[in-house]
Amino acid sequence: MQPRNWVWFDNQLIPWTDATIHVSCHSLHYGLALLEGTRGYPQEAGGVALFRLADHLRRLADSARILQITIPFSIDDLMTATLTLVSRNAIRRCYVRHLVFLGAGNLTPRPASNPVHVVILCWSLDDYLRRENPNRGISCKVSSFSHHFGNAVMTKAKVSGHYVNAILALNDIGSLRVDEAIMLDSTGCVTEATGHNVFLVRKGLIKTPPLSSALEGITRDTVIQLAEHDKLPVREAPITRDDLYVADEVFLTGTAGEIVPVGEIDGRSVGLGTVGPITRRLSDLYTATTAGNYPAFHKWLVPVQEGLES
Numbered sequence: 001m002q003p004r005n006w007v008w009f010d011n012q013l014i015p016w017t018d019a020t021i022h023v024s025c026h027s028l029h030y031g032l033a034l035l036e037g038t039r040g041y042p043q044e045a046g047g048v049a050l051f052r053l054a055d056h057l058r059r060l061a062d063s064a065r066i067l068q069i070t071i072p073f074s075i076d077d078l079m080t081a082t083l084t085l086v087s088r089n090a091i092r093r094c095y096v097r098h099l100v101f102l103g104a105g106n107l108t109p110r111p112a113s114n115p116v117h118v119v120i121l122c123w124s125l126d127d128y129l130r131r132e133n134p135n136r137g138i139s140c141k142v143s144s145f146s147h148h149f150g151n152a153v154m155t156k157a158k159v160s161g162h163y164v165n166a167i168l169a170l171n172d173i174g175s176l177r178v179d180e181a182i183m184l185d186s187t188g189c190v191t192e193a194t195g196h197n198v199f200l201v202r203k204g205l206i207k208t209p210p211l212s213s214a215l216e217g218i219t220r221d222t223v224i225q226l227a228e229h230d231k232l233p234v235r236e237a238p239i240t241r242d243d244l245y246v247a248d249e250v251f252l253t254g255t256a257g258e259i260v261p262v263g264e265i266d267g268r269s270v271g272l273g274t275v276g277p278i279t280r281r282l283s284d285l286y287t288a289t290t291a292g293n294y295p296a297f298h299k300w301l302v303p304v305q306e307g308l309e310s
Contacts, residue, residue, distance in 0.1 A: 008085045008120035027101035031161025034063045034100040043292040049301035063157035087305040095125035128256040137263025138179035143169035147183035147191040166194035190239040196252035206234040219253040226285045249276030259283040
């Protein structure tokens with residue numbers, strides 16, 4: 001993150017270092033805030049485009065509806081603000097964070113009248129989970145912490161406080177030199193990783209857990225649509241821990257991580273431990289799509305104003 005960047009804060013562009021809040025901010029005390037992350041990519045034909053920005057903003061609006069928070073800006077307002085901010089910051093390969101939070105006021109768990117603030121941040125981001133050897137996948141471990149479920153929290157909402165569950169899982173594997181944790185639900189079935197959805201490939205079939213308790217990932221949906229367009233069979237189905245152990249390929253998906261091959265789970269090699277052919281194919285399709293080289297999915301790209309710095 002670069003301190004020289006600008007931040008969009010409640011309809012104003014302000015310097016990064018000036019984007020501050022008071023310590024009595026309600027969301028700081030209780031974790032009730034909504035977030036989204038969107039990526040921007042350089043285009044093969046020139047310029048920069050944000051990938052599936054409208055879908056991310058719709059999910060932000062859905063999260064607000066679930067949590068009964070009224071965002072004081074429309075989706076169109078936030079889309080315009082996002083494009084303006086990315087252009088102003090002049091970052092070609094970027095990550096954009098939308099944050100909706102409750103400000104100072106009532107400090108009980110029932111914030112009836114606290115003001116709702118909206119912030120948009122933008123910073124440079126290349127690889128989220130860097131791999132020393134790009135031909136090998138990352139290492140994962142199944143966490144001893146269960147994933148939260150729908151009757152405890154609203155799993156269709158992307159809420160800041162939900163990530164405490166993910167942090168516990170990451171801390172659980174922190175001393176094991178493992179890259180990512182995979183979480184199970186209360187029945188022992190795979191839900192998602194701490195910041196990614198989970199896919200496996202076995203005998204040519206791509207499988208991913210249903211959305212009963214996992215976040216409705218936009219990159220997850222992208223991969224499903226890319227696979228179906230490429231005539232690769234995909235199925236939503238429950239996945240058990242040992243399904244991961246016998247899979248030919250496992251990969252994770254997320255906005256920041258994109259498509260992340262997994263080479264090892266719980267000390268067991270996934271396939272040969274290298275990037276499998278279906279994972280590689282989907283990764284190539286994803287890269288082509290985000291760079292504007294896959295005409296069938298140009299609809300997902302929102303161009304940013306010209307004139308960005310290299």
